[in-house]
Amino acid sequence: MRLEQLQAFLAVAETGSFQQAAQRCGVTQSAISRQIQSLETALRISLFHRTTQAKLTVAGDRLLPRAKKICQEWLNAVQDLDDLIAGKQPELCVAAIHSICAYHLPPVLQQFCHDYPNVQLRVTALGSDRSLKVLRDGLVDVAIVMHNRFLTTSPEMVVQVLYDEPIKVLLAANHPLAAFETIPWDELANYPQVVFKDGYGMQRLVQEQFERRGITLRAALELNTPDAFRGVVRQGELVALLPETALAEAYTDSTLAVRSLSPSLPSTNGTSTPPMVDLPFTRQVVLVTTRDRLQIPPIQHFFNLVAALLPPKFELPLAVSVK
Numbered sequence: 549m550r551l552e553q554l555q556a557f558l559a560v561a562e563t564g565s566f567q568q569a570a571q572r573c574g575v576t577q578s579a580i581s582r583q584i585q586s587l588e589t590a591l592r593i594s595l596f597h598r599t600t601q602a603k604l605t606v607a608g609d610r611l612l613p614r615a616k617k618i619c620q621e622w623l624n625a626v627q628d629l630d631d632l633i634a635g636k637q638p639e640l641c642v643a644a645i646h647s648i649c650a651y652h653l654p655p656v657l658q659q660f661c662h663d664y665p666n667v668q669l670r671v672t673a674l675g676s677d678r679s680l681k682v683l684r685d686g687l688v689d690v691a692i693v694m695h696n697r698f699l700t701t702s703p704e705m706v707v708q709v710l711y712d713e714p715i716k717v718l719l720a721a722n723h724p725l726a727a728f729e730t731i732p733w734d735e736l737a738n739y740p741q742v743v744f745k746d747g748y749g750m751q752r753l754v755q756e757q758f759e760r761r762g763i764t765l766r767a768a769l770e771l772n773t774p775d776a777f778r779g780v781v782r783q784g785e786l787v788a789l790l791p792e793t794a795l796a797e798a799y800t801d802s803t804l805a806v807r808s809l810s811p812s813l814p815s816t817n818g819t820s821t822p823p824m825v826d827l828p829f830t831r832q833v834v835l836v837t838t839r840d841r842l843q844i845p846p847i848q849h850f851f852n853l854v855a856a857l858l859p860p861k862f863e864l865p866l867a868v869s870v871k
Contacts, residue, residue: 708854718789723739
């Protein structure tokens with residue numbers, strides 16, 4: 549059974565004439581007759597009395613209201629898709645890491661609301677791994693996260709690199725490590741740390757940095773917001789590794805200090821051999837959606853706005869040789 553057969557059936561039922569039904573559908577009378585015959589063959593019952601006027605049989609009368617519903621549902625579906633293509637969607641859902649939501653996303657949101665006033669934005673602050681999961685599950689349209697190649701390798705994912713962001717040490721202003729201009733990793737390892745909760749890309753990234761240096765991360769507390777990190781760190785001994793974006797308010801807080809990390813690996817052979825040169829410790833922030841969503845005008849527009857307006861400017865320290 550095909551949709552055009554039901555449409556032909558409705559046209560004949562409503563006009564009472566195969567000829568008028570053909571005119572309404574823009575086809576020949578013989579084409580209408582073939583559609584009705586095929587439908588009756590598929591249903592194994594006659595739908596019309598073939599007299600001077602096409603009248604419904606008992607079976608045809610039983611089919612009529614259901615055929616109307618099916619065709620109307622199809623028209624509704626076509627209209628919904630036309631609206632989607634035209635950008636008439638009720639909402640656009642975004643998941644982003646906390647620092648993006650707090651510091652860089654507001655201008656993008658303001659511009660999008662101006663450009664698409666009838667589309668409601670829904671923004672949720674989540675960790676990177678969680679944001680990518682809800683994107684893959686279809687719960688959000690766009691994710692702005694720390695890059696995780698293990699979660700973005702599928703062909704349907706579209707990944708736009710936004711920027712590489714320095715990661716620095718947040719500590720109390722009177723902390724012993726505040727005496728360093730740049731803090732060596734082996735000195736950092738002497739103090740307990742506040743880390744992001746499980747499911748946040750930063751926790752995994754920090755753990756990997758400690759492991760590759762062969763030193764132990766002393767994780768004493770897990771948190772998930774910049775405010776919470778500042779509140780705990782200013783109390784004394786605890787320190788935290790945070791991205792530059794999350795440190796914006798710490799720079800103006802006299803009770804806190806921010807220090808860069810020494811761009812070198814410790815010597816591993818127990819001799820006086822100079823440390824190996826290391827790259828600056830950064831995280832990569834990316835914009836992610838799926839190929840099918842990128843075909844929808846409001847999502848495509850939001851994606852382009854983020855790519856154009858969101859990347860901040862950071863001065864990354866250069867890796868230098870230690871002599």
